[in-house]
Amino acid sequence: MSGRRFTRWVLPLLMLGVLLLLLLLILYPARAERRPELLEMSVIAREADGSAWATARRGMEQAAADLNVELRFLYPGQSNSAQEQDQLLRREVESGASAILLFPADREALAEAARSASARAALVTLETDLEAAAGYVGVDNAALGEALGSAALNGALPGETVLLVDSAPAGSGVGERMIAAAVLLEAQGRQVRYFTGTADALAERLAGEEVRAVIAFEASSLERAAAAVSRLEDPPLLYGAGSTAAIAAELEQGHITSVLAQNAFSAGYLAVEAAARLARREAAEELDPLPFFTVRRENMYEPEYQKLLFPVTW
């Protein structure tokens, strides 16, 4: 092929071809128009029954819909079983989960599994922070425990007994709340007692023991405590953390004195968002501890608390 023919015909046609290729590239949908790839995310609960964090789950589902995430909810056979959580965590990592949300039952028991899981997946915890996890979404547990203890100080005079419902291992966020409350109460001269068991057992103990105030540190134990308190003729004051429809009803009926509630929907949404960002290697903002609010019977229908206690459901 002569150089002249190449310059006259082949080169211009080649350049036309390149331009056409660029044109096709332009017509390819922009990145902004494409949804991110589907991300599989496992959620490992602490309790066998997930009703206590139904609102958080709705937040997770909303985030999953927004961020193209497929959620898989896993419940241990027994509540607060760190061993089962360990197994679930390892199994999910082995099965190739890109991101995992975990409600740890015990920091120490899960430390090793969390470390190895973090190396292979984006691990974010709720309720209890873990050193090995890439992120934590939840309240400042010590502050929440202290706030509950402070609330109980109003109901129990120095020397009087405050019963703390021990519903989770000490190495969990719930346990941390309880320890913080106990330290405060004891420092203020209150007698601190602990209880572990069912609602019936609690009712029985309250009936036979002079207890001025009871504190439950998470929703399930608060529901049980409320059920126990409601059976008593002269019930102690009940304080607790969590927000469910049953808790709202007990609060309205006066069985619960006050509740420290966080926005569970927000926690669920933020947890999925943080884990998805980590798994997709996107820039993520550092998460601050979530705020919590004190809700009493008198203010529970104020608009902001109404929205907090009763998530909009269709």
Added chain:
Amino acid sequence: MARSSLSRRWRELYHRSSIQVILSLFFTAVAVVGMVFLGLTLFLRFSASNNALLAENSQRVLSQVNLNLDARLREMMRVSDTAYYQVIKDADLAEEDIDRDLELLYYTSRESLVSIAVFSDGGGLIAAAPLAVLKNSVSPEREGWFSAAQERIENLHFSTPHVQNLFVDPDYRYRWVVSLSRHVELTRDGAIESGVLLVDMSYSGIEQICKDVDLGAGRGGYLYLVDGAGEIVYHPRQQLINAGLLEENNAAAAAYADGSHNEVFQGQRRQVTVKTVGYTGWKLVGVVPSENLWDNYGQLLLFFLFIVIFSVFLLVLVNLRLSAWLTAPLKKLDRAVKELEAGRETVDLTVNGPYEVEHLSRSVQSMVSTMRHLMDDILQQEEQKRRSELDVLQSQINPHFLYNTLDSVIWMTENGRTEEAVVMLTALARFFRISLSRGSNIITVAEELEHARHYLTIQKMRYKNKFSAEISAEDGVESLYTIKLIVQPILENAIYHGMDYADGDGSICVSAFREGEDVIIEVADNGPGMPEEVVARLLDQGGACAMAGSKGSGIGLRNVHRRIQLTFGREYGLTILSEPDDGTVVRIRLPALDQEGGRRYGKEGGQ
């Protein structure tokens, strides 16, 4: 200054560029300007139409949603009217229990209703369906819907969504509702008293109407509902807003009039369309993020730019080929003219192309043909002129010499020197015979030397042997050819200027010899010679005037010199070597012409 420089540069570029490049550039420039203008016009038109279309689409969708919402609210109002006019108004509460009627009414619309209740003026529950036990903790008279009904008794009042907490629900269900309340007149024991009728509509009814509304053709548009104060009634991401994870510009939207507006919220440009819902004062707000529109416009603009670049490239290519095709005949003509300029004899000026170019080609051909004829004519005229000049130069010799010789013959005859007269006449006859040479301008060197010998014979007799003369020729030189009558004028000059004052000791020596490819005929005399400046002027054509006044102007020498140069070129001719009191040597340089060469020059001489 800069403008004139630019203009000058432009003119330089214009003059340097070929017609093909200029045509290509102008075609492309005009096409590109046209395309860009058309493209931008279409793009702007498209953008405006698209915006208008989106606004129109949003308004249409909002109108449809408004219709549906209106129907749902009307249904609530119908339930309220039915409850009031068919159940409550005609019933005497002291005698009749209206719970059953309300329950029936509730079940006819249970899908959209949460509860129906009638309260006394003091907030006491008179009747309710489906739940009928009021919570101990609630005080209906303190609720907003209650006071609104009592304050404006003629109106129906719609509340913002709230949790219905009036009745004891064993299932702990807290349902979000929109309450419709109105003032009612109750009859008890025949007496009329005031009361409030409450109809709670399920919030999910509003959600069903508003959800999945496609605004902005999949560009992330959505619809929400606010009340007159800007409080959100419905939002597709209400829970995120409640959680503080999302914000909405609902307060500003509540102040907008119906129609489409552009706003910037949290740095995002949005097209907001507002439609007021009847009875309630609520506003449907449709939001289409403008960024999405502009993303698409950006894509479109990029696409348009690439189309332009692509088209420009294609245009340049096509225009180059087109202009090359158009200008090919002109270029061919230009090349042919350049060849003509370079002096080529045969150039093909035939060009096929458009009419104008073919006409131009024919004109150039005709012009070249005319020019060639004119040049031939000029050459012929020049040749004729040269020949005439040669003839004139040649003819300048004879009359002068003839007169003197004949004068000498007469003188000799008168003095009885008949024999000498015969010799002189014989020499003269032979002299002229060679001079004529049957009209030929080219003769052999031998004939030329013979001619010189006869001339010297005559002159020696005239000058009474004041000088001696010798003629010699190298072997082979005599057979070569030369133009005739070139030696005689030099001899004449040597005799007149060198021998005039000689007293028998004058000497003239003529010798012919080869020098390379040339022939030299040398005429040497031992006369008085000439100063250098005279020698320098002798062959100078301008020197003729200067020497006109002196004895012998040297015209003979110049004639010979000019004839030789006219015939053979400027490298040939005379060279004069002379010193005062040391004689003069005149060298004639000629090409060594054989017979063939002599014949050729003879022809060129116009034979």
